[in-house]
Structures are given as structure tokens and as C-alpha cells.
Amino acid sequence: SRLSIESLIALFQRYAGKGGYNCSLSKMEFLSFMNTELAAFTKNQKDPGVLDRIMKKLDTNNDGQLDFSEFLNLIGGLAMACHDSFLKAVPS
Numbered sequence: 001s002r003l004s005i006e007s008l009i010a011l012f013q014r015y016a017g018k019g020g021y022n023c024s025l026s027k028m029e030f031l032s033f034m035n036t037e038l039a040a041f042t043k044n045q046k047d048p049g050v051l052d053r054i055m056k057k058l059d060t061n062n063d064g065q066l067d068f069s070e071f072l073n074l075i076g077g078l079a080m081a082c083h084d085s086f087l088k089a090v091p092s
Helices: 002-019 027-037 039-043 050-058 068-089
Strands: none
Touching (some): 027 039, 027 050, 050 068
């Protein structure tokens, strides 16, 4: 829905704007996003390098930043993982 899209844009802008350039997430902005919005995920990680690897994988143009399109790949991956978990929890 339009509201969901607007919420995603607002979420991206909230973190992307912290460093002054609001068209992409720097590494620090990405870490802030992950540790705030996805704290349940990050707190359960035993591997301290997991967030660096996630950012590197998402950063398809290798510029050290995540633009909105790259950010949406993260959101899409999370939605797919949640959907898979939901399907596994539903009795057949």
C-alpha cells in the first residue's frame, strides 16, 4: 500500500540524513539502523563481522554506501525470511 511505501522511504531518510547526505546510508548510518530497528537480530549475532558482511553484500556498486535500491534489497530479504518462517509455523 501507499502508506507502507511512504513508511519505508521515511525510515530510509531518517537514517540516511544523519550524516548530511540523505541519498544513501553510510556504514555508520547502516550500523545505526541495524542496531536500532533490527536490534533483536543484531543482539543475537555471535559473529561481530556479520553486519560488515551484510553491508558489503548489499552494496552492489561497491561505493561504501547503501542507496535506496540497495536498502530495499535488505528489506526484501527480511520480508522473505519472515514469510518463510511464517509458512513453516503454519500447520499443513
